[in-house]
Amino acid sequence: MKLPRLLASLLCAAPLLPAAETTAPKSDAAPPAAALAGDSTETYDTLYNHLTVERHGTLVELRARSRRGVFLESAVDLADPLNLQVAYTRTLFAAAYFQSKPARVLMLGLGGAGFHRLFAASYPAAVLQTVELDPKVFELCQTALGFQPTARTPVTLVDGRMFVKRDPATYDWIILDAFRGGYVPPHLKTEEFYRECAARLTDQGVFVSNLDDETALYFSDVRTIQAVFAQVVLFYPEKGNVIAFAVKYQTPVITDPAKWPAEASLNPRFKGKLDLAEVRAQHVPVPEAQVRTAAVLTDDFAPVEFLNVIKANNAEEKP
């Protein structure tokens, strides 16, 4: 009788674990003074990541280790947090070319919340809902990287796919940036998941995904996005990152940069903080030849870990 009692106790104790947490909105606070001083390195082992926080003067970098090395997740200059330090976070704003008036944005993956601060400053009426799996990332964002969530930038600590499946809201931008080091979990890479995201997009909404272009997984990523969305546009901000923008509609055509709106007409609040003309120049064509032969990733067939170790063979003509 002892074993059944023990099992019953364990099962009864399980519901006592804390429930889902959506952060209470707080005021926008300045980073703590202590965080501004001196250089230091701190490491943290969490349920999901091995994280490193490096401080170089007012610059704070959040890094995550994976089997392929240590990856820079985010960097924030605490003295000038609206000056985005990581190139691809600036590229994410190219979503404005395709949906220039976002009222609701969903971001899967918090990182160091560098994007969040410029977004909140640029779109003061919009809501940016973030979903983050690792509570330690959220904690470090607040304690080390100076991010304070507000009513317009709430953060929910859950798995991104579980959130998308249950959240009834629709969004103008959905941004997928859920890396663990250099690796995105397979269940966030599949055709079924992208269809769940598409169902949460408004008709004119844009789906944005941060892709690693250095392995064969990149071609399957693009092919899988193409399997769900009618049009896909790629930007190449820096080595190791390609940002894909995808929409559900066939017309108007978004694949011709000449038809994109002029930067000056998009958002005057970008002025002095974000050079969208620089971002426009990052546009690159889809590598059709490799994508055509790549496999579509599904819940039933997603060899993500294996494609992620095969070097992409288009290094010379990248991307």
Next chain:
Amino acid sequence: MISVVFYTLVVVLGILSMGFQMLASRLLSPHYGSSIVEWVWLISTFLAAFSTGSLLGGWISNRPPAQRGLLQGIAATLGVASLAVTAFWQKPMLDWIELKFIPDVAQMNDQGSGGMNAAVFLSCMALFFVPVTTLSSFGPQCVGWLAARGTPPGKASGVVYAVSTFGNIAGVMMTVFVLIPNFRVSHLLDVWLGVALVSLTGLICILRSAPKPAAK
């Protein structure tokens, strides 16, 4: 010759058991993510199945021959039938359990709320516990069969455990490095079902064979 077939089948059962755990993780992740919490329940379910199967198999191996044969047939049928349930109905079952226990965002969090734990636990029990328990129940019976043919019980136990564990290792390696990268999980579950049907039928035939006459 019969020994070669016997040990081959013990290896195959080991491959089926632990390879199944790798497939199980792929079945769960679209529904519950791929966190350490999911692995806790998955590994615990398989260990509980190994434990229960060993107890069950030990009990069956001490039954009178006629009753033992009947129980072996029931265990094998149950194992194949439960694998068929997993192979053919895992998706609707997981969809139902997931939404029943975690209907909205408030029921979730990173480390698992009660609803999350209950959903993953129930999913593991419904899809994986019975097949692995029945496969594991044949281990002690293999020990009994070897012992009945003159192998000292301690040695028989050690040999079966070693060969079976070798199969476990082969199952994990082959599933992760060869099968999942090249085949759909749904197709692999069909293969698992077919191999279980053939191997359990073969093993039961061997276990029911008469022991060698004792040496004079």
